[in-house]
Amino acid sequence: MIDFRYHLVSLISVFLALAVGIVLGAGPLRENLGDQLAGQVEQLRTEAEQLRNDKEDLAARNDQLTTFIAEAGPQLVDTTLEGRHIVVLTDGDATRTAVERMNGLLDEADVASRAEVRLRSSLWDPAEAQTRAEALEQIRAIAPAVLPSSDAGALTDPALLAGTIPTLLDPEPAEPLPSELRSQVWQVLIDLQLVSIVGDLPERVDGIVVAAASPEELATGQDEQAAAEQSQNLLGAQTALVDALAGAQLPTVVSAVTPDNDGSTGILRTVRGNDAGQVLSTTDRLQEPDGPLLSILALVEQTRGGNGAYGTTVDADARMPELPETVAVSGQDAQNAQDGSAPSDGGGEGGADRDDTADGGEG
Numbered sequence: 001m002i003d004f005r006y007h008l009v010s011l012i013s014v015f016l017a018l019a020v021g022i023v024l025g026a027g028p029l030r031e032n033l034g035d036q037l038a039g040q041v042e043q044l045r046t047e048a049e050q051l052r053n054d055k056e057d058l059a060a061r062n063d064q065l066t067t068f069i070a071e072a073g074p075q076l077v078d079t080t081l082e083g084r085h086i087v088v089l090t091d092g093d094a095t096r097t098a099v100e101r102m103n104g105l106l107d108e109a110d111v112a113s114r115a116e117v118r119l120r121s122s123l124w125d126p127a128e129a130q131t132r133a134e135a136l137e138q139i140r141a142i143a144p145a146v147l148p149s150s151d152a153g154a155l156t157d158p159a160l161l162a163g164t165i166p167t168l169l170d171p172e173p174a175e176p177l178p179s180e181l182r183s184q185v186w187q188v189l190i191d192l193q194l195v196s197i198v199g200d201l202p203e204r205v206d207g208i209v210v211a212a213a214s215p216e217e218l219a220t221g222q223d224e225q226a227a228a229e230q231s232q233n234l235l236g237a238q239t240a241l242v243d244a245l246a247g248a249q250l251p252t253v254v255s256a257v258t259p260d261n262d263g264s265t266g267i268l269r270t271v272r273g274n275d276a277g278q279v280l281s282t283t284d285r286l287q288e289p290d291g292p293l294l295s296i297l298a299l300v301e302q303t304r305g306g307n308g309a310y311g312t313t314v315d316a317d318a319r320m321p322e323l324p325e326t327v328a329v330s331g332q333d334a335q336n337a338q339d340g341s342a343p344s345d346g347g348g349e350g351g352a353d354r355d356d357t358a359d360g361g362e363g
Helices: 002-071 073-077 093-108 126-142 157-169 179-191 224-248 266-272 291-303 324-338
Strands: 085-090 113-119 195-198 207-212 252-256 281-283
Touching: 073 093, 073 291, 073 324, 085 093, 093 113, 093 207, 093 291, 113 157, 126 157, 126 179, 126 224, 157 179, 157 224, 179 195, 207 224, 207 266, 207 291, 224 252, 224 266, 252 266, 252 291, 266 281, 281 291, 291 324
Parallel strands: 085 113, 085 207, 207 252, 252 281
Antiparallel strands: 113 195
């Protein structure tokens, strides 16, 4: 009994000692921890403020560079496309302002002619399936060779029709296409309101620029199922268009609107993410003041045998093509990057050789 009481008293003493130690040490410890946490919070607040200031400074300098590039546009492209016949493909009204600027730059580049082919929403709208089926029936009766090859019906109607357009623009398609039949196929697409044409299509096409809206801008107010079907139709049409453009071996640039500097959606991802990106050039930020200029400069590079991915999204190779005409601007961009005031754009240009001129065909 005495031993038990002794052990009990010993245990109680130990716990009392621990409790007293905790009570006596809690005050200074709590104060020390509080000071440390307060210091860390203040440091994080200071670092966050510095990052915010750096971001604002970076954005301001980037805006200055954008303005500088845009204002220098007419001088940069002066006579760079002299005598060439250029077609601009558009897929929505959202790119209208950018296309107007692009047309102005093409005039400064001294092109011989320019025309615009507008892809209508009926190419991918689920409600226009009957219209697309009718168009395909008529085209097969006129010139079936203009349609993309489709193993066991792998391509949908939107893809077949979209893939037809580069063949109609190609002056030297794989299957010879008499000008009369070419005109008849164009008329089918126009009559059924699948495309519209602004200006006169040239007898030969020397270069193509695709001005692409963002997927959100091409969406229409539909229920969830219809919206999903439209997205699939649009993706199929864009993929077929890109594949056909790559196969045509015409100098071609795909330029896209990239909200929030995001190039991970839409036609831009389609091109940069597959083999077409080894042949076609791409530019992002079409909605920005310098976007149309990047498109024309990339087209100039294409006509000289080069290609690349340009802009400011994470998968762009460089801010703009490295051309003799852009040396001064590239130097300004490099100086800003060295100063830490502009995003680093990465490396130069690739090269898919192609002839400087193309012959034959009629729009």
